[in-house]
Amino acid sequence: MIVVLIGGVNWWVGRDTIVITFPKEGSEVPRCLPTFGGTGKLASGHHLWIAVQFSDPSGESRFLFSRRAVMNNGKWHANKIDVGGEKQALSTYTIIAVDVDQATDDMLKSTLVDMSFSGAETEKKGQDLWRISYQEYPSGAHPVADVTVTRAQDQQDSCNELTDKARRKQ
Structure with missing residues (x-):
């Protein structure tokens, strides 16, 4: 019983220490948000992931884990966060900093869907890389x-499109 209580307290303490400093609440942002960041620390063995909440075609909320944040000396940031898809100008999104345990971090780092073997129109083998979205946070994610x-x-333009354009200019 005490071990469970201590774990809950550790999660709660970590929960209150993460603050988003950029962008500000209510800001207008481009599709490719160049950087997303803030301050704070997490419990040992935990990682900070950035998720974007959006509505699916049926109106249900979904969470797309975009990128793992880099944490250093009480500051953190994640670069190149796509906020929505094509033709979503003036849509509202919630961008979330999510504390994940090691097992969930391992799962998120390895999650990949390759559409090259489907009947859908695809790119060359290995280039159709899609991310999985969730209706709820996975266990181990808060x-x-x-x-x-x-x-x-x-x-x-998406972050990949901007990167491709920049590479072609070089």
């Missing part, structure tokens, strides 16, 4: 901070 943003009308 939201610790969030910010609601609106997609701006301009800058509609």
